[in-house]
Amino acid sequence: MAGDKLAVKTSATIVPCFLFVELVIMAGTVLLAYYFEYTDTFPVHIQGFFCFDKSFSKPYPGPEDNSKAPPVLVYSLVTAIPTITILAGELTAFILKIDGEREKTITTGDCCYFNPLLRRIVRFLGVYSFGLFTTTIFANAGQVVTGNQTPHFLTACRPNYTALGCQSPMQYITERRACTGNPVVVAAARKSFPSKDAALSIYSAVYTVMYVTLIFRTKGTRLTKPAVCLTLLSLAVLVGVVRVTEYRNHWSDVLAGFLTGGSIAAFLVTCVINNFQSRRPPLPKLPRPEPLVGMPMMTLPCVESPLEKLSELPSPRSHERQPYLFPATPDVLIPSRSISSEV
Numbered sequence: 286m287a288g289d290k291l292a293v294k295t296s297a298t299i300v301p302c303f304l305f306v307e308l309v310i311m312a313g314t315v316l317l318a319y320y321f322e323y324t325d326t327f328p329v330h331i332q333g334f335f336c337f338d339k340s341f342s343k344p345y346p347g348p349e350d351n352s353k354a355p356p357v358l359v360y361s362l363v364t365a366i367p368t369i370t371i372l373a374g375e376l377t378a379f380i381l382k383i384d385g386e387r388e389k390t391i392t393t394g395d396c397c398y399f400n401p402l403l404r405r406i407v408r409f410l411g412v413y414s415f416g417l418f419t420t421t422i423f424a425n426a427g428q429v430v431t432g433n434q435t436p437h438f439l440t441a442c443r444p445n446y447t448a449l450g451c452q453s454p455m456q457y458i459t460e461r462r463a464c465t466g467n468p469v470v471v472a473a474a475r476k477s478f479p480s481k482d483a484a485l486s487i488y489s490a491v492y493t494v495m496y497v498t499l500i501f502r503t504k505g506t507r508l509t510k511p512a513v514c515l516t517l518l519s520l521a522v523l524v525g526v527v528r529v530t531e532y533r534n535h536w537s538d539v540l541a542g543f544l545t546g547g548s549i550a551a552f553l554v555t556c557v558i559n560n561f562q563s564r565r566p567p568l569p570k571l572p573r574p575e576p577l578v579g580m581p582m583m584t585l586p587c588v589e590s591p592l593e594k595l596s597e598l599p600s601p602r603s604h605e606r607q608p609y610l611f612p613a614t615p616d617v618l619i620p621s622r623s624i625s626s627e628v
Contacts, residue, residue, distance in 0.1 A: 321425035330432030336451030483542030
């Protein structure tokens with residue numbers, strides 16, 4: 286019973302903070318991501334283009350569903366892999382009692398009890414979901430603000446070069462109605478920077494890799510964690526490579542997506558959830574000794590050593606062997622007592 290009492294603590298702020306702060310922030314993030322993704326609330330910036338620009342004249346790869354890495358597959362892996370990994374890791378740690386200092390069970394009043402296992406799972410998956418929607422917002426916002434074209438933009442746009450008066454490749458077209466292709470396809474071809482699929486893939490990979498590295502403890506082999514981490518990172522990089530080879534994004538778009546997703550994952554893991562570690566109470570501070578102020582200084586008398594006194598006494602036969610005694614100063618000679626008495 287004593288151990289159970291020590292493993293329980295009371296908190297009156299956990300439920301209000303979760304209901305009125307965290308859920309509100311999460312709902313706002315999901316709503317903003319929805320408006321960016323499925324509505325025209327934020328119009329795409331329309332950039333111009335050069336006539337006969339070869340960097341934007343790649344063949345049209347078709348709809349996103351025809352890709353080798355379609356959005357359905359990417360979003361499913363991005364959602365399933367971290368969820369399964371975190372659930373397996375937390376259940377294993379809880380059953381095997383890997384962590385000696387577990388988090389305490391929190392009670393709020395007499396009705397709500399929060400088990401440490403449930404708390405950790407909700408915390409890690411909740412932060413991951415928040416970061417997933419945040420990455421979507423950052424990627425969509427970059428695409429809407431910049432309006433950079435995809436490599437197949439001119440193929441999807443189908444501009445009428447004769448009506449536009451294109452006579453030189455250096456001529457820049459800024460007319461908003463220059464495209465004659467499908468407006469939906471043209472609007473999608475203006476959203477290239479940064480690559481959203483690359484950002485989501487690397488965010489999921491970095492978050493899961495950091496969890497595996499910091500939580501999993503394997504004693505049987507040293508290659509398990511590196512193999513898992515390299516596999517996850519390779520899948521994320523593969524998504525970016527597919528986006529480039531199918532002419533859906535430029536290399537710069539994929540690299541910008543990697544930087545965006547990786548930065549958000551690293552920030553959330555290190556600064557928000559403290560590297561997946563439990564919050565431990567701080568150690569008590571020991572009182573520092575106060576300096577002695579106003580105490581009188583005591584001087585001790587200088588005690589002369591008996592050996593020093595004996596060394597100063599002359600030897601009884603010293604006058605027979607040495608007529609002169611040499612003091613510390615070599616330039617002055619002092620006659621001995623025996624010689625002075627004879628004189």
